[in-house]
Amino acid sequence: MRKSVMTGVGVITAVVFTGGGFAAYNLWNGVTGGTRAAAAQPSTVATPAAKASAIKAPSAEAAAAGAKAFLAAWAKGDFEEAGRLTDRPEAAVAALTAFRTALTPTALTLTPTAERPQAGAPMTFRAEVGLPGAVRVWRYESAVAMVKTGDGGVVVHWDPTVVHPRLGAGKALAIRPVSSSVPSQVVDRKGRPVGAFPSIAAVLDQIEFADDGAQPAGDGTGVVVVGSAGGSGGSEPLFTISASKGAKRQLTLDADLQRVAEAVVKEQSGPASVVAVEPSTGHVLAFANNPAVGQNRAFGGATAPGSTMKVVTAAALLETGLTPDSPVPCPKNTNAGGRLVPNDFTDARLGYTFKDDFAQSCNTAFIEAAQLRLKAGSLPAVAKDVFGLGLVWKTGLSAFDTDIPVETNPEQIALAYVGQGRIRTNALAMASVSATVQSGTFRQPVLVPGKAQPMAARTLSATVLNQLRSMMQRTAQSGTAAKALGSISGAAAKTGTAEVGGQNPNSWITAYRGDLAVAVEVQAGGHGADAAAPAAAKLLQLGNSH
Structure with a gap:
């Protein structure tokens, strides 16, 4: 039987508010009492004369209190009380009751998304609806506008969009094929x-x-x-x-790698993401986010990658004739267009070679070498032409395409060489960087088999490619990634520590072993070796068994 309803949401979940905050609690049985058939009949509630007209917006505190009281009554299934807390009680009661008949929800939670709205602004809330047969919860946001009545009370201004923002006059909710x-x-x-x-x-x-x-x-x-x-x-x-x-x-995924990916991000104390890519094909073998819901930061994140970008900068420098054994001193700090840039370590290491700078992630050496050897547009060009960063990717799932601007400001040019400044990217892109180094060819990552994979304009020479691989291998065996990856035969990596917004730095790594490339980022996770590298190690240890 087809069921439809003009507006409304039935509820069998209680929302309990205490003190100045709020919390939501589920009740997994009917909370209104009586039978569902009885509950489906709208109650008749007298409209107080004082509610006949709203004269002005209430204070933020009064609006918040009124909205929370309405949501609490609605969530408990006390439709009569919820109706009394609106300026159109009969319409509200009918709508809330009818929803239960149409959708027969198994659970519903209503949670305000802010403790109090700004004066005159609606109170937004999140609805989470359990429905029979659904494998996941239906989540959406709506809002209640609060008005002050002639007698000084505060009530919800009833509108169909309280139930769902897509509802309006002449519209109804229903379950249909x-x-x-x-x-x-x-x-x-x-x-x-x-x-x-x-x-x-x-x-x-x-x-x-x-x-x-x-x-x-x-x-x-x-x-x-x-x-x-x-x-x-x-x-x-x-x-x-x-x-x-x-x-x-x-999908191109591998269930074994996906299981590990889910586990390693869940172990992090804050937001994190991981991506695993097969270099020989570009197939995405795993991706995971913490939290799992919300932004798909593995594909859609847009933040600075820190020193993992030195893989691209190193490729550009090696193409100028620099070699891993070239002397490139590592001073304590350096001038980046008027900004003093330090390293993660406090001492000067003036006897370093370029491979030492890469393995120990010396910012100052990279900036000074790049200022001397590269042009302003060199890094964006190599990133796009060799690594495919900046091309429009069609993976089968919406993704943020890496942005490496062509800078004119000396400070921003210098910061880009070490993955800071205005560069924005994500774990998907940085996993692809390692995949390109491992295979020698950029293959655009895809999640759905058969998706087109545009090619990059060129590849690195065999000499430069082998030099870059040797530097990444050295980083895994005796550099910044050695603690996590040193015991994994064949591993190659570059760690990153990204300063973003003055918070504890984000932890990054891009790495590969055999036909498996991974990238991990952990928000506020500290140095790349602290959080990201141990997570990547678990994926690399499992490996890619075809």
Whole structure:
């Protein structure tokens, strides 16, 4: 039977507010009492005369208190009380009751997204709805506008968009058959299911699966917005509950590596991401985020990569004729366009060669060598023409394309050489950097098999490529990555410590071993050797078993 509702949200979750803050708690049974059939009949609530008109916006404190009281009543299933806390009680009660009939939710949590709104601004909140048969929670945000009544009270100004921002006059919510873009089963390169991994599940409905002849997911069920007259006309899908059984869609992922990737980011104390790429193909073998929901920072992050960018800078310098054994002193600090730049260590190391500077991540040596040998646009050019950074990538999942501006300011030019300044990138791109070094050829990473992989303009010479590989191997065996990677035969790496926004530095690493390249970034994780390198080591130890 098709069910539709003009507006409203039924609830069986309580939101409890204490003190100045708030918290949400789930109740997994009916909380309104009585039968569902009884609850489906709208209550009649008298509208106080004082609520007839709103005369002005309440204070921020009063608005916050009123909004929280309304959300608490709504969440408890006390529709009559929730209605009394609006300026249109009968409409609110009918809407909240009707939602339960149409969608039969199994759980709902309402959580304000701020303790108090600015004066005159709506109170935003997050709704998390559990629906029968859904493998994940339906999450969305809406808002309640608060008004002050003639008797001095504060109430919700009722509007259909309180329930969902896509609702309006003549619109209703319903569960209907829908054509789902989410496959019923997502499998890895070996046919093993991977859709339940948290980081994969969070982006399933965003993946652009190829039309490769596989059986499509077909019709499933979902929440839609329809017209009020029984749902005639078109409908707007809001949330997929389930897809039809039997369909499969393949990703390039490897379930074993994905399992480790999920584990290593979960171990971090703050936001983090990891990507593993197969250098011989460009296939993404694993990616994971902490937290799993929200931004897909592995693909969509946009932050400075710190000294992992020295892989690209080193390639540019080696192409000028510098060699790993060339003397390149490492002073305590250096001038970057008027800004004094230090190293992570405090002493001068004037006897260093270029391979020492790379292995120990000497900022000052890199900046001074690059200022002497490179032009302002050299780094962006090598990054794009050799490593594909700055090309438009089509991976099968939305990604941020690395931005390495052509700078004119001397300070910004110098900072870019050590992965600071205005450079923005992510773990996907930096894993690809190591993959390019390992294979000698840029292969644009793809998550969906069959996606086009544009080529970079050129490759490094065999001499430069072997020099760069030897420097990365030395970093893993006796340089900044040695503590984590020194015991892993064949590992090669470059660590990074990125200063961003004055916080504790972000921890980075890009590395490879055999036909596996990885990158890890951990927000506020400290030096690259502290957080990112141990995480990468676990993936490299597992390796890529074809």
